[in-house]
Amino acid sequence: MTRQISRRSMLKAAGVAAGAAGIGTAALPGPAVAAGPGYAHPGLLHTGADLDRMAAKVRAGAAPYTAGFAKLTANRHAQSGWTANPQATVIRGGAGQNYGILYRDIHAAYQNALRAHVSGDSAHLDTAVAILNAWSAKLTALAGNADRFLAAGLYGYQFANAAELVRDHPDFELGRFQEMLTGVFAPLSDDFLVRHNGAVISNYWTNWDLTAMCCVLATGIFCDDKAQVARAVDYFKHGDGLGSLKNAIPVVHDEGLAEWLEAGRDQGHALLGVGLMGTFCEMAWNQGIDLYGYDDSRFLKGAQYVAKWALGGEVPFTANTRKKGAINGWSGSETVTRAAPVDPAMTRPIWAMIANHYTRRRGLPASYVTRIAAKSAPEGGGGDYGPNSGGYDQLGFGTLAFTRDKAQGAASAPASAGAGAGGAGSDPRPQTGATSSPSASASSAADGDLAATGSNEIIGWTAATGITALAGGLLLLRRRDRARSESQAQSQ
Template sequence: MSRSSTSRSSTHGMSRRGILKAASGAALTGTVGGLATVAAGGSAQAAPAVFTHPGMMNAFGELNRAKVRVAAGNDPWLAGWNRLTANAHAQSGWKARPQATVIRGGTGENYGTLYNDIHAAYQNALRWKIGGTGAHGDTARDILNAWSATLTTVTGNADRFLAAGIYGWQFAQAAELMRGYSGFDLDRFRRMMVNVFYPLNNQFLNQHNDACITNYWANWDLCNMASIMAIGILDDDGAKYDQAVNYFKNGAGNGAVQKAIPFLHNDQGLAQWQESGRDQGHTMMGMGQMGAICEMAWSQGDDLYGYDGNRFMKAAQYVAKYNLGQDVPFTKYTWGSGQNCAYNEHTAVSSASRGQTRPVWDMLHYHYARRRGLSVPYITAMAELGRAEGGGGDYGSTSGGFDQLGFGTLLYAK
């Protein structure tokens, strides 16, 4: 697949939506709490004055709803819980295999060790948060502590930027769930994220591996944006959070929303995804990566889901409709590749990997159809086909099956 730090205080139960409402609808740009930052590729954007914790993919409301519904034996939450508890990664006997150096791309690849341990930490953290079992909390804590005591380098060929992005934001999710857990060394984990993952995330968004700005597909930008946003929330770091939000809106590369979704087909309520002419596996990956950014921002009071006239919703509808076996419009997409921006084009939507199952749809369905009350029939139909969603380990053993954290039925059903 080629192609400035400010510390904030944190609180439980207070989101930026509440802060802004109390401020009588103050503008989303400018300063909040006395800070305005200008991040790479964007204009000034104010981070939350107070960060909400837990405040990434799994906010307090979603976790509490799952806990109550599972305890009551209600579906679809119970079906989602059963997918979680059946997963080999979600067992309290999981033992971490931390590495000092993780390599993705080139000689000596070992990154599978990292993504398997991340998903084990996340799934055990969910079992503790929802089921209350201390053995699972201890397992999640021990995995996180083992890696933060060991990992110093993520490297490899250009794919090192994918590793730093995907595994950066996913690792931070598990740590956010374990915040405050007895014996969890949050400070050491934060240092690992800032010293090992963030430099690669930041380097990629600013330099794109010295390639033509359009060389890398949208997912490369998106996973690195997601990692920076997650690190910002984990660290109560307004500047990093701002950097991710600003890049989403105004970034130079293909992950910025108007480049990831280059063409609107408003007469059909659809929008074309940047990788739609490439294949459907990476296109669905994009639904998960952009969805992660939008969900994290939503937890902090920023509506990126609805940004630019629900642009992401229209793209998800487009991707879902095509993968349901129906026709979609396609506008010729052109881009420059390599260091010299050699000309390339896609003239038709790709059928490669069409109809693939990935656990990305329930989060999108429950946001647009339930939180927002919007009609998203194609997203809804895709979600229904994949329910109850599993997670890493349920969709094959290769890296593509671990690009999403999953369990959307358990976590987002309303």
């Protein structure tokens, strides 16, 4: 069922459409939104305009893009000689765990695909396609204890993002990959958001919900499933679990700070959660759904809180009690009275995306987020933050991928997705009249399992001299429209 993408559709997905006008501000250029029955592609963490911006900036030798690209090319997963090791069943949690094989292959596919789009080297695109095709031909099940839900969520959304970068390659088995996402990954994530593994609704911390939410949203967009996207967006706004916006960020304080629930747990999981919520918001934004600004930019306030706390600052904390246990089974509770200790040296590649959205796209102040993004730059990716699962929980490379020129004026939302999510983007809160945030100083990653509980794991670019046409003509078409695309991309 592989679907051929027309040249017109490809160029349309790579373009940038005018965004909705903010109250009393200039219109914000936003990503293109597909006019047809599906979604704009590429349109998960990166749009066509984003990819063009990265390539143009690196080719021009612009900082900090070159430093970000150097982090990518130095990563062992980003090499065209990577060979996939697909498994029929992937196990996370319990006996026979082998999920490290999966996440390393996913990051190799993503990094090679991203490198290909920036450099124009078709060998990397071919490597990404080979990895993804090998897995969709063999993988049939995810197994293990409760941690299998983490595997579904984390690796489902990451798989979709890697595949989104090669979906128009003529050798990529698009239909088969969609079947794998909808048959192996998304059902577990959907089920977790409904049943929470048979536990009371607050038994699982925020990041468990957020992994599932990211998988459901990414799969819905990748497979052009409007109902699935609508479910994910509705859960972000109104879900009962701890991953919905108001449960993850339950208390709003003065001075633009709002408590992140998992700050009472530990630093690693709080960073994971902020990264996942940012990922969710970015994927939605690229389809015209503004969740970054939802509920008076509540996510910004939560990210500011975590950034200040992670930098070693004092933050307020409201004591809370979380019920635990199984439905009709054992029960208990846990009370948290203060924010957990932090190690200011701990970092994850999550901040560039968030800082650039709020300060560059929207022109809002985000001083703590900006400071921690600067401290964490240039951001790397999987394999740069420790050898175990926690170092692979984010796709990373935000310095390369999300650094943006400042938009002229501020606005509230991208172009509406319309039918794309059943009106899911119709409730943004416009932010106006803001100034850019200050920057601060120029890391080491701390170990720790950033997803599962009860685990013993610790969780010279050379400038292209010409334009290479990649297989299937995807990059050739994009480069033919370079002048138009670069102009649009830099306006973001």
